[in-house]
Amino acid sequence: MDTVVILGGGACGLSAAWELSKNGKNVVVIEADSSLGGLCKTIRYKGFNFDLGGHRLISKNDGLLNKISELMGDELLVSERISAIRLNGREFQYPLSAGDILKQTDMRFVTGCLMDYAFQSIYKRIKHRPDDSLEDWIVNRFGNMLYDTFFKDYTSKLWGIPSSKLSSDWAAERISLLNLWDVVLRLCGLGKNTPRTYTRTFFYPKYGIGQIFEYIGEEVKKNGGNIILNARFKRLLLEGGRVKGIIYNINGKDEVIDCDWVISTIPITDLLRTLDRGEVNQGFNVPLRSLRYRSLRFLNILIDKPEIGRNTWTYIPDGKYIMTRIQEPKKRSPHNAPDGKTSLILEIPCFYNDEIWNMPDDLLFKRCIDDLFKLGIDIKDKVIDYFYTREKHAYPIYQLGYKAHLEKLVSWIDGIENILVSGRNGLFRYIFMDRAMEMGFDAAMVIQGKRSKVEKCQKYTQK
Ligand SMILES: Cc1cc2nc3c(=O)[nH]c(=O)nc-3n(C[C@H](O)[C@H](O)[C@H](O)COP(=O)(O)OP(=O)(O)OC[C@H]3O[C@@H](n4cnc5c(N)ncnc54)[C@H](O)[C@@H]3O)c2cc1C
Structure with a gap:
């Protein structure tokens, strides 16, 4: 029976383990933490549950949602969110509402934003200002006034670097609104589809988001899979362009597992840093330093x-x-x-x-x-x-120029026949848990021969 080692017991790794163990593969999950879930874990303390920040499950993939509902039964709740932006002593509803903006600001501010937007739209057409940085992307679509008010401070606090140094890819993936006109249409109730930002209801387990992954972990074990907690991956054992095994450390002792396939969901930079100098190209130093x-x-x-x-x-x-x-x-x-x-x-x-x-x-x-x-x-x-x-x-962090560095690393890994990198940190992609789970299921399909590796890689490395 093929042995598949999965590095990381988060949403992606556990989804792959679930699918593979159900289909008769010998699965071993190596997780550094003492509990499952990765970024989606829940910490329970004195009768309280704490996720890592707030998590909510939203997906357009009905198949995925059905699978999770079936698994969780009555333990999966449908919740409704109320969110807001606290700014200059005022609280704006988020997503924005027309009445609220008018109530909280004044006509001067609203007119100023609209005039600024009109100016930027004309200026952009004449000057063909590209969308290189996050700042360019936002200003080109919303104007300077809205950028300065709502985006500038938040993005530099969140990322620790100014948005002029961040790639516009993040905005293109995360800011679901097209431009100010789209906002206005939405404020008037005329928006077309409902992007993620606007979704009010979401799925959430009774006892924290991590409950989903604790349940999946139980399923993996029921299917005969092995989950090893407190186990830190140390290095790949490579031979003739293939991985023949991995080394992990547990309780201060190194252990070896021979395997036929590896799915890595740990940070791509960590995975590559474990390789010997002789195994990787010296040209990797800059990409490894640049992907932060x-x-x-x-x-x-x-x-x-x-x-x-x-x-x-x-x-x-x-x-x-x-x-x-x-x-x-x-x-x-x-x-x-x-x-x-x-x-x-x-x-x-x-x-x-x-x-x-x-x-x-x-x-x-x-x-x-x-x-x-x-x-x-x-x-x-x-x-x-x-x-x-x-x-x-x-x-x-999608810093300007990150993509070329990422492509260099991913294409090197893709050259190893029997390893798949997947998930949020594995592929250095700002994705949500539903996408991370889909990536895990897709990796399982490749290993079962139901999809080609090239097809999977293209799906997740190109935008
Ligand atoms: C603050 C915050 C809020 C979020 N909110 C939402 C939300 O509301 N909705 C949503 O859908 N998504 C949300 N996300 C995103 C979501 O958490 C991720 O997309 C998802 O958890 C990624 O899963 P993953 O399995 O790809 O990666 P991870 O969860 O990062 O899993 C990787 C696993 O690998 C393990 N690992 C790392 N190094 C090693 C090693 N050397 N050896 C062994 N194991 C190792 C880690 O411990 C981890 O368990 C949020 C993320 C954050 C940070």
Whole structure:
């Protein structure tokens, strides 16, 4: 029987393991963490559930949704979100609503935005200004005034670099609106289809997003698959253009697994850094240095109060506050906190090992509580407890020129016959969990001979 080693027990790796184990493959999942789910895991503490930031399941793939509903049964809820942008002491509904914008600003601001947009549209046509950077992309479509008000501070806080240095690919993938005209149509209720940003309802398990992946893990085991937690992948064993095995470390000891296939969902840069100098081209040093990830530190606060506000989450673009988003998990599922209590998750962007990543717990807590107070959320006397989670590889950064570096690495890996790189960090793609799961199922199809490797690679590396 073929042995397939899957590096990473997140949404992508577990979906591949589920499909392959169901179809008779000998599957071994190697996961560095002590629990399953990767970026979609849920941490349970004193009766509270905390995701890594907020997660919601949305997909246009009915087959995928049916599979998950069947697996979860009554444990999958349909929730409705309310989200907002807190800016200059005001709270704007998000997605934007016409009445709200007029109520919160004034005609001068709205007219200014429209005139600026009209000017940019004409200027763009005359000058043919390209969409190279994220800043170009937004200004070309929304004008300077909206860019300065809603996007500039938020993007530089989130990414840690100005949007003039980020590729427009991120916007093209993430900002579902075409331009200001599209916004106006939507505000008047005339928008055509419903992009992800506008979806109000979503699926969410009773006890946190990680529950989906805990259930999938159980299925893999029932099918005879082996899931090894607290196991860190160390290196590939290559021979004659193929992987013949892998080495991982568990409890300080190296172990070897011989295999016929490897699916890697761990960060592509980490995978390649494990190779010997003789195995990889020296030309990889620059791509490996250039493909960077943005990290997140999450402050999880347990609160002795039934509710904080009405929002599922709130964006905080203003650079003077340390967090980019505030989440109230109970708004996704009432089971995320015990009766009469609630909690908050603050998403704090940083780089691995920088000042914020390393800030002492109590200092950062004090800073966050002060920021919350200034934002009108006074919980000082209501905190039951708090703890942090950190994610080193939260967001792949689409820095200008990243694509050429990525293509160099991916095409080298594709030259190895029996390895597939997949998933968000595996392919350095800013994707959501539904897409990560689809990628896992697709990788399983390749291994079962139902799809060619070339077909899969083309689907996910080209846009
Ligand atoms: C703050 C935030 C909010 C998000 N919100 C949403 C949302 O609302 N909806 C949505 O659909 N998506 C959301 N996403 C995206 C979603 O989390 C990802 O698309 C999805 O989890 C990616 O799954 P993956 O399996 O590809 O990668 P990962 O989840 O990163 O899985 C990779 C796994 O590999 C493991 N690993 C890494 N290195 C090693 C090693 N050396 N050895 C062994 N194991 C290793 C990791 O521990 C991890 O478990 C969000 C992401 C973030 C950061």
